[in-house]
Amino acid sequence: MRFERLSDWLRWQEQHHPSAIELGLGRVRQVASRLDLLAPARAATKVITVAGTNGKGSAVATLAALLRAQGASVGAYTSPHLMDYNERIRVNGEPASDALICNAFAAIDACAQDISLTYFEFGTLAALWIFQQLAVDYWVLEVGLGGRLDAVNIVDADVAIITSIALDHQDWLGDDIAQIGREKAGIARAGKPLVYADAEPQASVLEAAQAAGAQCLLTGRDYTVRTFAGQCELRWGAHTLAFPEPHLPLPSVSAxxxxxxxxxxxxxxxWVQRLGDLRVPGRFQQFTWQGRQWLLDVAHNPAACKYFAERARALDARGRTHAIVAMMADKDQAGALSELAPLVDEWFFANLPGNPRAARAEQLAALVPGSPRTLADVPAALNQALKDSRAGDSIWVLGSFFTVAAALQWLQAQGADVAPAGNN
Known part of the structure; x- marks a missing residue:
């Protein structure tokens, strides 16, 4: 084995490949073939692949929870992680151990030989290797970027989900929303269902699904969801399911x-009645601490920030709102902040030291009116927001997984109970 510790493996992978991202399936498929990972070992095993701009993690969490409640064993692969790398690979709700992931990396390394893999490709193959080794009943796989050329797409899905289509990762997917739709629809397979949850469907997705020979199930056309008095009702063909309005995005849960x-x-x-209790860390995560109402969300593009703002408006927030934001330089910063601006009374923009992709706090501050504060890092912003706020105010933390992770680490170190209000 090249390394004994997971941290050493990850450090090596970050430098191993010439570029952090290289879309394409040729290299990763060749290694997967050597590992015999291109199809689950057991015929009974099913694969569910989830793509989309926003809402993928919520769909994966819903799938995994419902399948486990049915008594099935489930392997779930997601990215990026919030706190620990192990979160990316879960089996029956539990993160894979360091030892198991290291064994997977060693097996991949031995088979790769002269083939160079990216950090994400190593992680994807590790997830598939672990799920294969443990013979889980369902592989639930979240696409990292796009769909057609994402490493996850080397495995044929028995059913695919597209949660939404919006502009993000333009450096890789382009500014053409139709092209982005076609890329994400690349996870569709002939004769298999493709559930498309976008309330404003892209024609390119429907065309790509038809060209692939997939059975496209479109919200509002093939299945419907209505809400009333805190309850939801889903109808598809002969099926009708009633459940409480979920904390997670309803389109993702319904899909x-x-x-x-x-x-x-x-x-x-x-079990469907328990969907209202399902939570995912960093997704509209609410709790009370120091008399303030805290709300943490990894929203980092205009569509996600718009959805966040819509939900935030529905909260009974009577004090001032203080927003702590740090985000990546390659995001539509102005578009994201404009969705939040009508609800924010005071801004705190933070740097993310050591992250070469991060936007500088001063760059973000220049995009909003007034006198926003700029801070050295997220902990400094949290400290300042606490000083400037009072009991009854709201403190939001948004912008990226890195931002929310830094906030959670600091809050937990201060003794904050970050469990959602009502779930303590």
């Missing part, structure tokens, strides 16, 4: 339900 129904699963109605 997950339709995907499972399309596989022929008889979903336990008792």
């Amino acid at each position: 997950a339900l339709v995907a499972l129904l399309s596989l022929g699963l008889a979903i336990n109605p008792v």
Whole structure:
């Protein structure tokens, strides 16, 4: 084994390949073939692939929770991680151990030989290797970037989900929303369902699904979801499911339900009633500490910030709102901040030291009116927001996984109980 410790493996992978991202399936598929990972070892195993600009993690969490409640074993692969790398590879809800991931990396390294892999490709193959080794019933795979050329797409999905289409990762996917739709629809497979949850569907997705021979299940056309008095009702064909309005995005939750129904699963109605309790860290994460109402979210593009703002408006927030933001330089910073601006009373922009992709706090501050504060890092911004706020105020933390992770680490070190309000 090249390394004994997971941290050493990850450090090496960050420098191993000439570029951090290299879209394309040739190299990773060749290594996967050597590892015999291109199809699950057991015929009974099913693969569910999830793509989309926003809402992917919520769909994966819903799928995994519902499948586990049905008694199935589940492997879930997501990215990026929030706190620990191990979060990316979960088996039956638990992160894979360092030892298991190191064994997977060693097996991949031995088979790769002269083939260079990116950090993400190593992680994807490790997830597939672990799921294969543990013979889980379902592989739930989240696309990292795009769809057609993402490493996850080397495995044929039995059902695919596209949560939404919006502009993001333009450096890799371009500024053409139609082209982005086609790229994400590349996860569709002939004769298999593709659940498309976008309320404003892109024609390019429907065309690509048809060209692939997939069975496209479109929200508002093939299945419907309506809400009333805190309850939801999903209808698809002969199926009707009633459940409490979820904390996670309803389009993602509904798409997950339709995907499972399309596989022929008889979903336990008792467990569906618990969907309202399902949470994912860093997704509209609410708690109370020091008399302030805290709200943490990894929203980092205009579409995600618009959705965040819509949900935030519905909260009973009576004090002032203080927003702490740090984000990547390659994002639409002005577009994202403009969605939040009408709700923010005071801005705190933070640097992310050591992150070469991060925007400088001064750059972000120049995009909003007034006198925003600029801070050295997220902990400094949190300290300042606490000083400038008072009991009853709201403190938001947004902009990226790195931002929310730094905030959670600091808050937990201060003794804050970051469990969502009502779930303590």
